[in-house]
Amino acid sequence: MRVLGLMSGTSADGVDAVLAEFAGPPRRPRWRLLSRAALPYPTALRRRLIAIGQGQPLVAAEVLELGEALTQVQAEAARACDPEGRAALVGCHGQTVWHRPPLANQRGCSWQLLQGPLLAQLLQRPVVYDFRAADLALGGQGAPLVPAADAALLPAAGGWRGLLNLGGIANLTLLPPASGPDRAAAVQGWDCGPANTLLDxxxxxxxxxxxxxxxxxxxxxxxxxDEALIQHWLELPYLQQTPPKSTGRELFGQSDLQQRLHDLEQSAHQRGSNLEPSNALATLTAFSAAVVAQDLNQSPAIVELLVAGGGARNHTLMRQLRRRCRGLELRPLAELGIGDSDREALAFALLAWWHQLRIPGSLPSVTGASQPAVLGVCASPGQ
Structure with a gap:
């Protein structure tokens, strides 16, 4: 089946789209990418999405208009990727505007802005959306959801294989080895902390x-x-928390940046100087790398780390990762046929296919849910 996947991540910079073809066993399908496209959000729309994602209040009418404008861009990205309308199904993540992980006495919730029925009507295709809700209802984090797709689409290696996505948030997938005592171990995955949110x-x-x-x-x-400050920041409770865990702009957004800039200014003043923007950005970049390195130091030893997402094109961030993950081979995920911006869109294409086949798409080992769930809600044109 040909499925179109649409993804817009925490960075809220635009929509990545892929047209993929799946066949064979659902849990280990044969697949190929047929086309891809990327469409940036208009500047005004991006700023509004980032603002609402950090708690800026909007009246109901503004929220409705924002959802409609976002859905229109999703449709334009879909047409750019699949102008001939070859896809039989569309999987669309929507734009996360608020994410609240579960607490000890409170179920989690998450809001992905999208008008699913409108998108189905615009594309004249069934659209699967609202992927996180079923897992959240079962007590899970609702995120990350991509590790299940990683396990299905990528071959196992001789040892534990890591996949790192450097989007707005850095998240990890750990895939068990093909052989040895850990071959039957569960897939692991979690949100590490900030990658590009604070930097941007x-x-x-x-x-x-x-x-x-x-x-x-x-x-x-x-x-x-500022290495001393980075070590202090690594003590943040979320960064010391063990998986399952997920996060977003709610924790690593504008207010968090202001606190970190204050810390940087104080540190600079203690050295008798003013804060230089380049030093602030160098520290924030190194912090993003240090967050990942800290998590890897507390995880099963991996044989390689495959890197994707917009941060993979940040040479300074990649240098910091190599320095802090000494002895670990870092490779672009693109070497396995999945480009920097393709991985998550491809994952939601697969999750939409699984939805149609009624195959569970969540992994309790990743999200902490009480059981696996078929993910998503399907809207068909004309309904």
């Missing part, structure tokens, strides 16, 4: 809104990380 917000701050990301990590490369 800091670039916007220091550039006066003229830039929204540090292209190639060039700005951060001019500065020097």
């Amino acid at each position: 917000l800091a670039v916007d701050h220091f550039s006066g809104g003229k830039q929204n990301f540090d292209a190639g990590g060039a700005w951060a490369a001019q500065g020097k990380p």
Whole structure:
């Protein structure tokens, strides 16, 4: 079956789309990518999405209009990827605007903004959306959901294999080895902490809104990380928490950045200087790498780390990862046929296919749910 996958992550920079074909055993399908496309959000829309994702209040009418505008961009990305309408089904994650993980006495909840029936009508295709709700209802985190797809789409290696996504949030998947005592172990996965959320917000701050990301990590490369501050930041309760765990802009957003900039300014003043933007960006970049390295140090030893997401194109971030993950081979996931921006869109195409086949798409070993669940709600055109 040909399925279109649409994904917009925590960075809220636009929509990644892939057209994929799946056949054979659902848990280990034959698959191939037929086409891909990426469509950025208009600047005004992106700023509104980031604002609501950090708690800015909106009246109901504004929320409805925002959902409609976002859905329209999703449809445009779908048409750009599949102009001939070859897909029989669409899987769309929508745009997360708020995520609350489960607490000791409270079930989690998560809101992915999208008008699913409208998207189905615009594309004249069934659309599977609202992927997190079923897992949350079973006591799970509702995220990350991509590890199940990683396990289905990628071959096992001779040892534990790690996959790192450097989007707005850094998240890890650990796949058990093909042989040996751990071959029957459960897939692991969790959100580590910030990757690009704080970096992008800091670039916007220091550039006066003229830039929204540090292209190639060039700005951060001019500065020097504050290692003492990084070690202090690593003691944040979320970063010390054991999986299952998930997070987003609610924790690593604008207010968190302001606190970290305050810390950086205080540290600079103690050294008798003013805070340089390049040093702030260097520290935030190194912090993102240190968060991942800390988690890997507490996990099963992996033979390689496959890296995807927008952060994989940040050369300074990648250098910091290699320095802090000494002895670990880092490779682009693209070497296995899945490009930096394809992985999550491909995962939601697969999850939509599984939805149609009534195959559970969640992994309790990752989300902490009481049982696996078929994920998503399907909207058909005309219904």
